[in-house]
Amino acid sequence: MRVAVGSGKGGTGKTLLSTALALVFEDCTFLDLDVEEPNAHFLLHPEMDGEEDFFMEVPRVVKQCSLCGKCAEVCEFNAIWVGKEVHVLEKLCHGCGSCIHFCPEAALEVRKRKAGVVRSGKRGKMRFIQGVLTVSEALSPPLIRHINKNYAREPFIIDCPPGNSCPFVNSITPADFVILVTEPTPFGLEDLKGAVEVVKDLGKNFGVVINRATLGDERIRQKMKERFPVLMEIPFDRRIAESYAKGENLLPEMMGDELRKLLEAVR
Ligand code: SF4
Ligand code: SF4
Known part of the structure; x- marks a missing residue:
């Protein structure tokens, strides 16, 4: 299984869902490719055991x-x-x-410049990989490509960067299936449309998960269900937000069966 979890915009609950799926799946590789601001470790609490420097290869006039x-x-x-x-x-x-x-x-030769690190660790049977881009580096795709090429071992779950531009495109490249997390708001719908277009252009299978489904605009929620393959809805529950703020993911406990069904649907 090769799954990527993305979202047209930040703050939709993408990392909440990707880490919940990894916790339910257990025996998988989890790749945090939100390299400008990786935060999945706050929810997964892996035991870190390795670090590799990442170098950009840039030209130098010789x-x-x-x-x-x-x-x-x-x-x-x-x-x-x-x-x-x-x-x-x-x-x-x-x-x-x-x-x-x-x-x-x-007249040009390769010069290596350190542009980030790849950290690795484990949590039970789960392998955890995290990319961290050096502050002041402008481009995350080279680091994302490096991690996908060298660390994406099946079955894997990728936590993508938010948005639908180059970092997202590079993140989903090795995935067979993309789960797009959204929320039933006007911004959520517009950004979802953009992400769906990108995923379709790349020929990927995809499905949608609506987070905070009971909090947003009901008409937009219905529109999303009519237009896109909605695989799961997560109702708004203050306990999820409170536990998230403390570095805990309540989703596997509260919606374990639904998450397993989602994984089955993806399969
Ligand atoms: S992007 Fe490619 S072609 Fe352009 S300067 Fe860098 S290595 Fe050279
Ligand atoms: S010879 Fe031409 S291609 Fe090579 S570095 Fe000079 S300008 Fe660039």
Whole structure:
């Protein structure tokens, strides 16, 4: 099973659900790819046992060249430009290596720059992986790709970054199924539409979970159920919020059967 849990916007209960699913599933790898602000460990309390530095591979000019401009031409991210000399804008660089590959004069080489860490640990049978982007780094996708490539061992549950831009797209890449968590509010609906479009464009199967279902706008909740495959609804319950604030996840205890059904539906 290869599942990613995302949300069109922050604050919908994505991490509440992803950690609850991992607690019910137990024997899985949990990947916290919300690398700019990872917080799943507050709910899962894993025993940490490893840490690996993550390095971005950015180009470095190593000799005077003819300033042909090929490197700037092949860079999709405007991270290198050529004037009276070659300039690399490291914080915009995605580390794709195209400029180095296509430079006809071997004037560029790889330079490694530490851009984050990958921490690992365990909780019972669950393997826990967490990416942490260095503060001031502008780009999270390279770290997310690195973790997915090297740590996503089946069965896995991914806690995605919120939103539906590049970090989300990179997070769901190895997943077969994406669960989108939303809430029945106008913002929730609009952001859900955007996330659904992205997931469909990428050809992924998906389902929707409505959180705080009994608190929002009933008409929007009905609209969501008409338009999208809603697999589960979580009613608003103050006890869930209170326990969350204390670093506990009450969902497996309160809705264990529903969570197991959700996993079955995903399967
Ligand atoms: S591609 Fe190579 S030779 Fe051409 S401008 Fe860039 S660094 Fe210089
Ligand atoms: S490595 Fe890729 S993203 Fe970075 S400057 Fe070169 S072409 Fe642009």
